[in-house]
Amino acid sequence: MSPLDAEALPLRTVDTADAEAVAAWSRVPRVAFMEAEPLPGEAAARLRETVERVAGQRLSGVVDDGAWVATYRSFDTELTMPGTGPVSVNAVSSVTVLPTHRRRGLLRRMIGADLHRARERGHALAALIAAEAPIYGRFGFGTATRAVDLTVEARACRFRPDAPGADDDGRLELVEAQEAWPLLAAVHDASRRARPGGLAREERWWRERTRSGGHRAWGPRSRAVLHRDAAGAPDGYVAYEVVDRWEGRVSRCEARVLDLHAASPAVYRRLWEFVLSVDLVRTVRAGQRPVDELLPLLLEDPRAVQQGPLDDFLWVRPLDAAGALAARRYLGCGTVVLRVLDPGGPAGGTVRLHVDPQRCGEDGWTCAEVTGTDAEPDVVLGAAELGALLLGGTSAVALAAAGRVHGTAEAVHRLHALLGTPTAPWCPTWF
Numbered sequence: 001m002s003p004l005d006a007e008a009l010p011l012r013t014v015d016t017a018d019a020e021a022v023a024a025w026s027r028v029p030r031v032a033f034m035e036a037e038p039l040p041g042e043a044a045a046r047l048r049e050t051v052e053r054v055a056g057q058r059l060s061g062v063v064d065d066g067a068w069v070a071t072y073r074s075f076d077t078e079l080t081m082p083g084t085g086p087v088s089v090n091a092v093s094s095v096t097v098l099p100t101h102r103r104r105g106l107l108r109r110m111i112g113a114d115l116h117r118a119r120e121r122g123h124a125l126a127a128l129i130a131a132e133a134p135i136y137g138r139f140g141f142g143t144a145t146r147a148v149d150l151t152v153e154a155r156a157c158r159f160r161p162d163a164p165g166a167d168d169d170g171r172l173e174l175v176e177a178q179e180a181w182p183l184l185a186a187v188h189d190a191s192r193r194a195r196p197g198g199l200a201r202e203e204r205w206w207r208e209r210t211r212s213g214g215h216r217a218w219g220p221r222s223r224a225v226l227h228r229d230a231a232g233a234p235d236g237y238v239a240y241e242v243v244d245r246w247e248g249r250v251s252r253c254e255a256r257v258l259d260l261h262a263a264s265p266a267v268y269r270r271l272w273e274f275v276l277s278v279d280l281v282r283t284v285r286a287g288q289r290p291v292d293e294l295l296p297l298l299l300e301d302p303r304a305v306q307q308g309p310l311d312d313f314l315w316v317r318p319l320d321a322a323g324a325l326a327a328r329r330y331l332g333c334g335t336v337v338l339r340v341l342d343p344g345g346p347a348g349g350t351v352r353l354h355v356d357p358q359r360c361g362e363d364g365w366t367c368a369e370v371t372g373t374d375a376e377p378d379v380v381l382g383a384a385e386l387g388a389l390l391l392g393g394t395s396a397v398a399l400a401a402a403g404r405v406h407g408t409a410e411a412v413h414r415l416h417a418l419l420g421t422p423t424a425p426w427c428p429t430w431f
């Protein structure tokens, strides 16, 4: 295929109810993400899982000579914004191009078409998880949440006497996730609404994680422990698996936290205390945790928790600058005129962000008035930089120092003060 031919290749959509069509389409992501082809005995079950995962979503791609050579998937989901709770976003996934067809502009065509359609549907935001960090800035996406891996030396952990939860009167219960997942889902749902960056998890997400033998399941050694309050209501859980490892007769067993959510710091402490005290476990690892994880602050020896690597997780793109800024609330107050640059994209323009202290709610958060304006901007920034700032997880001051946000120091500080959030945004949900 010559570079010129790529423009002529047709963009097609897939009927997700047609399993054969989904099967043909899903070969491309397997090649591009370097996944093994399913063995003959596994193929039918794998296809059933894929069909369930993508049912009703928007599947598209590019066809060459009758065969898929590029894929793209998007669907509506909910993203929690600072101060307001969940808003509908266009989530993007399964972005793949065969190695035989790479760097001919196929991704550019697919993402351009999808983002414009999402804006037409009324979405103010799109979100994705980037396989590689250099890909999506050019398409207006910025790092909105980060996550950190933890390695905890279990035997070095003693909770401080003032750590909440010492007098917790709830109880812990080992549950079978395959049956009990609706209880975990309810806890997660409350948790993801309480912090910016949380994404909804549909029933199919839970079924895929908890199905026995499933390709994307938590695995045969995984365990789930539910916390119930004194009245018996579920208010926290930890899912973990133990890696059985010995040096001679000395245990080096490791617990890996797969998912942990709690309705309060007290319940959070109980769950961590539990997993750190499982007999034979010497090390606890937890991936993709919030960058402001509470655990070190609860311990006599915070260095028992080693943190890193710290990486980007959710990337967010404004599709409509005014809509995106109005989709959250603010703790600060003031006015900033922002010019958003988005060449070829849908989010360009100049908007006045005004947060009036008179409109502050009882919870301390204020709705902004966001309007288009002809005024000269205080701050000029790209769509990707606005995407990085919206959830409060990236510093406007740091982006300005990096030459990616432009304005006087005073204007940048004003913007920085408006956008701050009390908790770091966090997204623990792969999609």
Ligand SMILES: CC(C)(COP(=O)(O)OP(=O)(O)OC[C@H]1O[C@@H](n2cnc3c(N)ncnc32)[C@H](O)[C@@H]1OP(=O)(O)O)[C@@H](O)C(=O)NCCC(=O)NCCS
Pocket (backbone or CB within 6 Å): 032, 033, 094, 095, 096, 097, 098, 101, 102, 103, 104, 105, 106, 107, 108, 109, 129, 130, 131, 132, 134, 135, 138
């Ligand atoms: C990433 C991938 C989808 C890119 O598809 P593609 O059709 O080759 O991309 P395009 O030709 O449309 O490239 C558009 C631009 O992005 C750049 N780009 C694409 N992939 C890139 C990468 N991995 N790293 C850095 N830049 C990249 C191109 O150089 C081009 O730059 P330009 O704007 O300066 O011209 C494809 O290489 C792939 O499938 N990779 C493996 C799976 C993967 O990582 N998918 C992404 C999942 S989030």
